[in-house]
Amino acid sequence: MKGKSAASLAIGGGLERWAERRLRYLMLAPAVLILLALTIFPSLYMFYAAVHRISPNPDLPWQFVGAANFARLFSDGQFQAALRNTAIFTVVAVSVEFLLGLGLALLLDKYIRRMTFLKTVLMIPMMLPPIAVAITWKLIYEPQFGVLNEIMYRLGLPPQAWAGDVDLAMFSIIVADVWQWTPFIFLLMLAGLASLPVEPYEAAELDGASSWRQFWDLTIPFLKPVIAIALLLRVMDALRLFDLVFILTGGGPADRTKVLSLYIYQVAYRFADPGYAAAISLFVLFVTIVLSTWFMKRMRLVE
Structure with missing residues (x-):
C-alpha cells in the first residue's frame, strides 16, 4: 500500500x-x-x-529590386540632408536636456527638497500630448500675434519669423523639444539622487572633499546607470522626431528642419514610394540599434 x-x-x-x-x-x-x-x-x-519597388497602383505586382532601395540612400541628397538635420537635432537637444535636467535635479534635491508642488509643475510639459505641445509652440512662434514676438517688441528688439527663418527654424524646434522633455531627464535624475547612499558623502566630508569633488567622484559614478538609461531613451526618441517638425515647419524652410521621420512620411505618402520609405526606416532602425549597443557598452551596462 x-x-x-x-x-x-x-x-x-x-x-x-x-x-x-x-x-x-x-x-x-x-x-x-x-x-x-x-x-x-x-x-x-x-x-x-x-527589397521591392511598390507601385501606387494596387493592381500592379511588386517588383523585386534587391538592395537597390538601400543603394539610393548614398545618392539621395534629401536623405543626406535629413540625416544631417536629425544628427544636429539629436546631439544639441539631448545635450541641453541632460544638462538642464541634471542641474534642476541637483538644485531641487539639495536646496528645495520639500517643494513638492514645484516638482509637479516642472513635470507638466512631459505629460502633455506632443501634438498639443507642437500647436502651443506654433502659436508662440506666430510672426504677427505670437507671444514671443510681443516680448521682443516690448524689449525694443525686431520681431523674428522663428519657425520660418532659415537660421532660426532648427533652433526653434530644439527649444520646444527641450521645454517638453527636460522634465523627463529631471525626473530620472531626481529619482537617482534620492537613491544615493549617504555614507560615502559623510566619509568624503570628513576627508575634507569639496562639493565639486564629491560631485565628480561620487555623484556622477553613482548616477552612471541612470544617466545611461536617460540618455539612451532620449536619443532613441529624438531619432524619430516627427510631431514638432510636421506642425511647426513642415520640414522647411529650404529643408533646414527636414528630419528622417518626416522624410520617410513624405517618401511613403507624398512621393508614393513605400519600398524606398521602408529602406530608410530600416536604416534608422539599424542606426538606433548600433548606437544603443555602443552606448550601453560604453557606459558598461552590458558586457
Whole structure:
C-alpha cells in the first residue's frame, strides 16, 4: 500500500508540474500573440517591402529590386540632408536636456527638497500630448500675434519669423523639444539622487572633499546607470522626431528642419514610394540599434 501511495503521489506531482508548465505557456500566449501582431509581423513586412519597388497602383505586382532601395540612400541628397538635420537635432537637444535636467535635479534635491508642488509643475510639459505641445509652440512662434514676438517688441528688439527663418527654424524646434522633455531627464535624475547612499558623502566630508569633488567622484559614478538609461531613451526618441517638425515647419524652410521621420512620411505618402520609405526606416532602425549597443557598452551596462 505504501508503494502504491508513493507511486500515486509521484504521478500526481508529475501531472501537477506538467499542468503548471502548460498553464504558464497558456498565460503567456496572449502577450506573445500581441507581440507578433504589433512588432514582429510589421518588422518582417518592412524587410520584405524594402527589397521591392511598390507601385501606387494596387493592381500592379511588386517588383523585386534587391538592395537597390538601400543603394539610393548614398545618392539621395534629401536623405543626406535629413540625416544631417536629425544628427544636429539629436546631439544639441539631448545635450541641453541632460544638462538642464541634471542641474534642476541637483538644485531641487539639495536646496528645495520639500517643494513638492514645484516638482509637479516642472513635470507638466512631459505629460502633455506632443501634438498639443507642437500647436502651443506654433502659436508662440506666430510672426504677427505670437507671444514671443510681443516680448521682443516690448524689449525694443525686431520681431523674428522663428519657425520660418532659415537660421532660426532648427533652433526653434530644439527649444520646444527641450521645454517638453527636460522634465523627463529631471525626473530620472531626481529619482537617482534620492537613491544615493549617504555614507560615502559623510566619509568624503570628513576627508575634507569639496562639493565639486564629491560631485565628480561620487555623484556622477553613482548616477552612471541612470544617466545611461536617460540618455539612451532620449536619443532613441529624438531619432524619430516627427510631431514638432510636421506642425511647426513642415520640414522647411529650404529643408533646414527636414528630419528622417518626416522624410520617410513624405517618401511613403507624398512621393508614393513605400519600398524606398521602408529602406530608410530600416536604416534608422539599424542606426538606433548600433548606437544603443555602443552606448550601453560604453557606459558598461552590458558586457
